[in-house]
Amino acid sequence: MASLLKKFVDPNQWEAEDIVGRLGMLLHAAFLFAGFQPYGACPPSEHLLKQSDKAGRWLCLSRRYTAPELTRRKRADGVALTYVALLIFLIANGDMENIYNEILDVAAISPRLSRSFEAAEPWGSRVCRTLGNRVCWGLLDELCRKNGLPLTSFMSLPDDLKIAILKRLTDGKDLARVECVSAQLRLLVAERHGELWKTLCWWRWSHVPVVEVRSWKDMYMASRRRSYVPSISTHIRCWDLISASRSFLESAKDQEQQQEHQKEQCTVATRAERKGSHRRQVVARNDDYIKRRHGVGAIHSPSSRYRWNHR
Amino acid sequence: MEVDKGKGEAEETRKVAEADRDTVTLKSSDGKLFEVSKEAAARLSTVLAGMIAGGSIDDNGTDLKQIGSEALENVVDYCNKHANSIPSAALISSSISFNTAPFKEPEEWERKFVDRLSHDALFDLVEAANFLGMERLLDVTCHKISEMMKGKSPDQIREVFNIKNDYTKEELEEIRQELAWAFYDD
Known part of the structure; x- marks a missing residue:
């Protein structure tokens, strides 16, 4: 883990440089780590070129980088360039929203440097990895895209691979947030909606009921609601199991019936307590939901199938 | 551990391979040669297993035109490390049904293996693993990428993966309302 800096930086040079020079080394390592390749004049230090203004108030570190694929091109003309001045503000305190939001706090980094x-x-390796994977990788991606070069990124992966990755999300919220990222991703999630939500059901219960389910998303969302409304949560769980997993019920029939009875009693009591409170509406809505599911097993009408989708 | 050989050494490799066929030589898209144990290659990659069984392995270096040298280096590195690690009980049990976990958790060394990779290398490795039919490596790399998404806001995900927001303001607002539940803590 910690050997990243060693890969790009010579310890002797590090010792020979001042703090600013060392910062330059870190940034240089971050660019190389991200997949860039130095381009043009090589500064004597082999890292970043140091220049100061005439009055000596400003110190500027610079270096040119390019994508390795671009250097392999036979003809260098027609290359789209991304000119970016990556301004690193060393701030003393406070926060600000940079264009590239990498804030290095001078008080924090100078003792370490x-x-x-x-x-x-x-x-050093940690900072280098973070910068490399964020700012530098973003720039590389942009440069390659402008030049029509194939840089592998999440969006360029085949759909099956994207799905394989999304299936590893263990919380439905994460999947929903991914849908908000871009329309293309939302479309993909909608197309493969069944398998994605089925896997989420697995993550939630550590097994998937053996029964036929029309919409795994509905089932997942129903289970979420249980935890939203604690007063009736146990109640819904009973019915949810009845409609979703008959096999489970059969195996523990007697015990379940007993529990069910107790839970029902408990629910009635809480509902009575809550009468007139602002939660009442929620309770009523869930009751409605239970009635619809009760004794039906599969949901037949398309409108009710997509009920929770369109909320 | 990985062997990145020059032309002169490749000659030598061939001689060794001829004498002792315990290893397979793989050639990346940019012509670099890598050597990996035949046993590990066949066990970890269905594609390489098929090639070995079908006799389509070239002793001068089997061409893998889809895979760059950096990704292939990581693949070979993974195979070597895998050969040296003792698989846990979870890995030995084979088939995945829906009442066992859909995916197997990466082991500690596998986590470390992918943690040290840059984004660029990680995505190249996912593609290489997919191309070579390396189920386990695919598991590990996909797991790592999904970890990079977990608990992040849409903006953060866009930033991490450099994804363009192609929604209009109105569309985004509508979706955020529809999926409002995903933005609250339970």
Whole structure:
């Protein structure tokens, strides 16, 4: 884990540089880690070129980078360039929303940069990895896209792979947030909606009921609602199991009936308590839901099948 | 552990491979040669297993035109590390049904293996694993990418994966209302 900085930076050079020079080394390593390749004039330090203005008030570190694929092109003309000045503000305090939101706090980084190479190592690699995977990778992606180069990114993966990744999300909220990311992703989730929500049901219950279910999303959402409304949660769980997993019920029939009875009593009591409170509407809505599911097993009309989808 | 050989050494590799066929030589899209144990390759990759069984392995380096040298280096590295690690009980049990976990959790060394990769290398590795039919490596890499999404807001996901927001303001508002439940903590 911690060897990332070692891969790109020579410890002796690190020791020889001042804090600004070391920061340059970190950034250089981040660019190389992201997949960039240095381009053009090589500064004597082999890292970043240091320039200061005439009055010596500003210090500027610079280096040119390019995508390796671009250097392999035979003809260099027609190359779209991304000119980016990556301004690193070393701030003393406060927060600000940068264009590229990487904030390095001078108070936090200067003591670390002053350390010897070995002592700065684990931290240095971490910063390098973060910068490399965020700002630098974003820039590389943009550069490649402008030049029509195939850079593998999440969106360029085949749909099956994207789905394989999305199936590993263990919370429905994460999947829903992915839908909000882009219309293309939303379409994909809608197309493969069955398998994605079925897997989420698995993550939730550690098994998937063996019965035929029309919409796994409905089932998942129903289980979410249970945890939203604690006063009737046990009640719904009973019915949910009845409609969803008969096999489960059969195996523990007697016990379940007993529990069911107790839970029902408990629910009635809480409902009575809650009468007139602002939660009442929620209770009523869930009751309605239970009635519809009760004794039906599968939902037949299309409108009720998509009931929870369109909320 | 991975062997990245020059031309002169490749000659040597061939001689060794001829004498002792325990290894397979793979050639990346940019012509670099890598050597991997035949046993590990056949066990971890269905595609390579098929090639070995079908005799379509070239001793001068089997061409894998879809895979760049960096990704292939990682694949070979993974195979070697896998050969050295003792599989846990969870890995030995084979088939996945819906009443066992849909995916197997990565082991500690596998986590470390993917954690050190850059985004660029990680996505290339996912594609390579997919191309070579390496189910386990695919599991590990997909798991890592999904970890990068968990608990993040849509904006953060866009930033991490550099995805363009192609919604109009109105569309986005509508979807956010529809999926409002995903933005509250339980």
